[in-house]
Amino acid sequence: MTIVNHLIHGELTPGTGRSADVFNPSTGAITKKVALADRATMQLAIDSAKSAFPTWRNTPPAKRAQVMFRFKQLLEQHEATIAKLISEEHGKTLEDAAGELKRGIENVEFACAAPEILKGEYSRNAGPSIDAWSDMQPIGVVAGITPFNFPAMVPLWMYPLAIVCGNCFILKPSERDPSSTLYIAQLLQEAGLPKGVLNVVHGDKVAVDALIEAPEVKALSFVGSTPIAEYIYSEGTKRGKRVQALGGAKNHAVLMPDADLDNAVSALMGAAYGSCGERCMAISVAVCVGDQIADALVEKIVPQIKALKIGAGTNCGLDMGPLVTAAARDKVKGYIDAGVAQGASLVVDGRDLVVAGHENGYFVGGTLFDKVTPEMTIYTDEIFGPVLCIVRVGSLEEAMQLINDHEYGNGTCIFTRDGEAARLFCDEIEVGMVGVNVPLPVPVAYHSFGGWKRSLFGDLHAYGPDGVRFYTRKKAITQRWPKRASHEAAQFAFPSNG
Numbered sequence: 001m002t003i004v005n006h007l008i009h010g011e012l013t014p015g016t017g018r019s020a021d022v023f024n025p026s027t028g029a030i031t032k033k034v035a036l037a038d039r040a041t042m043q044l045a046i047d048s049a050k051s052a053f054p055t056w057r058n059t060p061p062a063k064r065a066q067v068m069f070r071f072k073q074l075l076e077q078h079e080a081t082i083a084k085l086i087s088e089e090h091g092k093t094l095e096d097a098a099g100e101l102k103r104g105i106e107n108v109e110f111a112c113a114a115p116e117i118l119k120g121e122y123s124r125n126a127g128p129s130i131d132a133w134s135d136m137q138p139i140g141v142v143a144g145i146t147p148f149n150f151p152a153m154v155p156l157w158m159y160p161l162a163i164v165c166g167n168c169f170i171l172k173p174s175e176r177d178p179s180s181t182l183y184i185a186q187l188l189q190e191a192g193l194p195k196g197v198l199n200v201v202h203g204d205k206v207a208v209d210a211l212i213e214a215p216e217v218k219a220l221s222f223v224g225s226t227p228i229a230e231y232i233y234s235e236g237t238k239r240g241k242r243v244q245a246l247g248g249a250k251n252h253a254v255l256m257p258d259a260d261l262d263n264a265v266s267a268l269m270g271a272a273y274g275s276c277g278e279r280c281m282a283i284s285v286a287v288c289v290g291d292q293i294a295d296a297l298v299e300k301i302v303p304q305i306k307a308l309k310i311g312a313g314t315n316c317g318l319d320m321g322p323l324v325t326a327a328a329r330d331k332v333k334g335y336i337d338a339g340v341a342q343g344a345s346l347v348v349d350g351r352d353l354v355v356a357g358h359e360n361g362y363f364v365g366g367t368l369f370d371k372v373t374p375e376m377t378i379y380t381d382e383i384f385g386p387v388l389c390i391v392r393v394g395s396l397e398e399a400m401q402l403i404n405d406h407e408y409g410n411g412t413c414i415f416t417r418d419g420e421a422a423r424l425f426c427d428e429i430e431v432g433m434v435g436v437n438v439p440l441p442v443p444v445a446y447h448s449f450g451g452w453k454r455s456l457f458g459d460l461h462a463y464g465p466d467g468v469r470f471y472t473r474k475k476a477i478t479q480r481w482p483k484r485a486s487h488e489a490a491q492f493a494f495p496s497n498g
Helices: 039-057 061-077 079-090 094-111 153-164 179-190 205-213 226-238 261-277 291-306 326-341 396-405 419-428 464-470
Strands: 006-008 011-013 019-024 029-035 122-127 130-138 141-145 168-172 198-200 217-223 242-246 251-255 283-289 345-348 367-370 387-393 411-415 433-436 472-480
Touching: 006 039, 006 179, 019 079, 029 079, 039 130, 039 141, 039 168, 039 198, 039 205, 061 079, 061 094, 061 153, 061 179, 079 094, 079 179, 094 153, 141 153, 141 205, 153 168, 153 179, 153 217, 153 464, 168 205, 179 198, 205 217, 205 226, 217 226, 226 242, 251 261, 251 291, 251 396, 261 283, 261 291, 261 387, 261 411, 283 291, 283 396, 291 345, 291 367, 291 387, 326 345, 326 387, 387 396, 396 419, 411 419, 419 433, 464 472
Parallel strands: 141 168, 141 217, 168 198, 217 242, 251 283, 251 411, 283 387, 367 387, 411 433
Antiparallel strands: 006 011, 006 198, 019 029, 122 130, 130 472, 345 367
């Protein structure tokens, strides 16, 4: 059986005995095994990155950017192969996998601007014969821990930018779908990245703890669930590391009475059921302002949910594939059971979906609940599956209070034709990413991604300008060259320009 190995110092490196099964979610079959690192293996990667850092940090930013330009070309050339690897191990459709890769490539494009984003600031004659400037310097060895739901895109949020900033990177991807992540890293080696600048080490908590505890690792980026995000942030910062840890979400879409309902329904279908709901930006709650818009939404969306084309993700032309694991499928079904038990109205039930020819796959059909209330677990918890809940409220203010009261604050959106309502929503909603008639307000690569409240631990968001700040340390330099013939007496007062 194929073993997915580590990539350490530019070479595929076998594990030391421990491994995990990799499944095809559409069939339930074990297709590969992935090596799970012990602490000694992780230390090999750390040592490799540490040895590569002195040379890489002194490589001109323009040369670092040239590697990224070649990397971008290789990603585009191998799009079909990457999408197939993602679909085989994650379950998402080929079209969705290709879209994920394209969003990742946007971050590579941003990294290609290294000479511009790293040039710093300069002030001549800040004082008499004194010049001052800022220098953005790399941190050293940094690491990223990434989730299963975006095995291509989320790593590309991290290491291209970290690397062009002059750091060396260790990536610990999800062990559930590791092949595409490893393949992409090998393409970066092919693009000319020196050995040791990027290392990929597969693993579980043993590998994560090794990164947290290693003094050589100066910064950690994480995307995943809130409990683990909080753990990594707490343990990492306790050891003096810089940490950005992106956690869970419960994203609401507010439908105003004046919403363009046809467009809103189309948007909700993609946002709630795309990628089987396994997105941290998925819309899982539709907050309808008034019974009229709620009833109209149910009438229009139910036929579309029932018409979803669901099957093996590697087949073309589908809307939705399976969930990533049997445990994920069972967890989602458990939430649907709980919603029924707690009194929500189950309008469309996806629990009994069977896909012909893939009876052992991890499928759950599109599910819709109406008349959901805030104390129900299907409202409070991140389900991470194809389940949309409708909550009915009487006003925009009530809808906003509902969202602001939730522990998560990742993404939200409003559907309306009213500019005043949209502006109020954008100004006062306590959520990090907001859309107006846009269901998935994921920022483009030259902005930054991150939520509020318990959706983000740390001060800096992912990628974009915040990513540059996270992966660099700013050094302020003040320099003076007095005239040769001059001599000044000592000054004991604090220096100023006064």
